[in-house]
Amino acid sequence: MSDLPAGAGGPEKAGPGAPETDAERRRRRARFLRDLAEARALRARVQPRRAKAARLRHAMRMRTFRW
Incomplete structure:
Protein backbone atom coordinates (compact mmCIF):
# COMPACT_ATOMS: atom_id res chain seq x y z
CA MET A 1 0.00 0.00 0.00
CA SER A 2 1.11 3.55 -0.58
CA ASP A 3 2.19 5.91 2.19
CA LEU A 4 0.30 8.79 0.60
CA PRO A 5 -2.95 9.98 2.14
CA ALA A 6 -6.14 9.10 0.30
CA GLY A 7 -6.56 12.54 -1.26
CA ALA A 8 -2.91 13.10 -2.20
CA GLY A 9 -2.58 12.47 -5.90
CA GLY A 10 0.54 12.82 -7.96
CA PRO A 11 1.05 15.07 -10.96
CA GLU A 12 -1.65 13.16 -12.85
CA LYS A 13 -4.34 15.21 -11.08
CA ALA A 14 -5.14 17.90 -13.63
CA GLY A 15 -8.49 18.99 -12.19
CA PRO A 16 -11.98 17.76 -11.47
CA GLY A 17 -13.22 18.11 -15.04
CA ALA A 18 -10.12 16.82 -16.83
CA PRO A 19 -10.58 13.59 -18.81
CA GLU A 20 -8.75 10.58 -17.43
CA THR A 21 -6.00 9.09 -19.60
CA ASP A 22 -5.65 5.36 -20.21
CA ALA A 23 -2.38 5.30 -18.26
CA GLU A 24 -4.05 6.89 -15.22
CA ARG A 25 -6.96 4.48 -15.40
CA ARG A 26 -4.59 1.48 -15.66
CA HIS A 58 -14.58 -22.28 -6.05
CA ALA A 59 -12.88 -25.54 -7.08
CA MET A 60 -16.28 -27.26 -7.27
CA ARG A 61 -17.66 -24.45 -9.44
CA MET A 62 -14.67 -24.73 -11.75
CA ARG A 63 -15.06 -28.52 -12.05
CA THR A 64 -18.74 -28.32 -12.88
CA PHE A 65 -18.50 -25.35 -15.25
CA ARG A 66 -19.40 -26.11 -18.87
CA TRP A 67 -17.61 -24.31 -21.70
Whole structure:
Protein backbone atom coordinates (compact mmCIF):
# COMPACT_ATOMS: atom_id res chain seq x y z
CA MET A 1 0.00 0.00 0.00
CA SER A 2 1.11 3.55 -0.58
CA ASP A 3 2.19 5.91 2.19
CA LEU A 4 0.30 8.79 0.60
CA PRO A 5 -2.95 9.98 2.14
CA ALA A 6 -6.14 9.10 0.30
CA GLY A 7 -6.56 12.54 -1.26
CA ALA A 8 -2.91 13.10 -2.20
CA GLY A 9 -2.58 12.47 -5.90
CA GLY A 10 0.54 12.82 -7.96
CA PRO A 11 1.05 15.07 -10.96
CA GLU A 12 -1.65 13.16 -12.85
CA LYS A 13 -4.34 15.21 -11.08
CA ALA A 14 -5.14 17.90 -13.63
CA GLY A 15 -8.49 18.99 -12.19
CA PRO A 16 -11.98 17.76 -11.47
CA GLY A 17 -13.22 18.11 -15.04
CA ALA A 18 -10.12 16.82 -16.83
CA PRO A 19 -10.58 13.59 -18.81
CA GLU A 20 -8.75 10.58 -17.43
CA THR A 21 -6.00 9.09 -19.60
CA ASP A 22 -5.65 5.36 -20.21
CA ALA A 23 -2.38 5.30 -18.26
CA GLU A 24 -4.05 6.89 -15.22
CA ARG A 25 -6.96 4.48 -15.40
CA ARG A 26 -4.59 1.48 -15.66
CA ARG A 27 -2.53 2.80 -12.74
CA ARG A 28 -5.66 3.22 -10.61
CA ARG A 29 -6.93 -0.23 -11.60
CA ALA A 30 -3.57 -1.86 -10.82
CA ARG A 31 -3.53 -0.22 -7.39
CA PHE A 32 -7.10 -1.33 -6.73
CA LEU A 33 -6.28 -4.92 -7.72
CA ARG A 34 -3.16 -4.92 -5.50
CA ASP A 35 -5.22 -3.66 -2.56
CA LEU A 36 -7.92 -6.23 -3.26
CA ALA A 37 -5.39 -9.08 -3.37
CA GLU A 38 -3.85 -7.83 -0.13
CA ALA A 39 -7.28 -7.72 1.54
CA ARG A 40 -8.10 -11.25 0.36
CA ALA A 41 -4.75 -12.55 1.64
CA LEU A 42 -5.36 -10.91 5.01
CA ARG A 43 -8.86 -12.38 5.20
CA ALA A 44 -7.49 -15.84 4.35
CA ARG A 45 -4.94 -15.54 7.18
CA VAL A 46 -7.49 -14.29 9.69
CA GLN A 47 -10.24 -16.76 8.78
CA PRO A 48 -8.47 -19.92 7.53
CA ARG A 49 -11.51 -22.21 7.86
CA ARG A 50 -13.78 -19.88 5.89
CA ALA A 51 -11.05 -19.34 3.29
CA LYS A 52 -10.61 -23.09 2.88
CA ALA A 53 -14.35 -23.55 2.42
CA ALA A 54 -14.36 -20.73 -0.16
CA ARG A 55 -11.47 -22.39 -2.04
CA LEU A 56 -13.32 -25.71 -2.07
CA ARG A 57 -16.52 -24.05 -3.33
CA HIS A 58 -14.58 -22.28 -6.05
CA ALA A 59 -12.88 -25.54 -7.08
CA MET A 60 -16.28 -27.26 -7.27
CA ARG A 61 -17.66 -24.45 -9.44
CA MET A 62 -14.67 -24.73 -11.75
CA ARG A 63 -15.06 -28.52 -12.05
CA THR A 64 -18.74 -28.32 -12.88
CA PHE A 65 -18.50 -25.35 -15.25
CA ARG A 66 -19.40 -26.11 -18.87
CA TRP A 67 -17.61 -24.31 -21.70
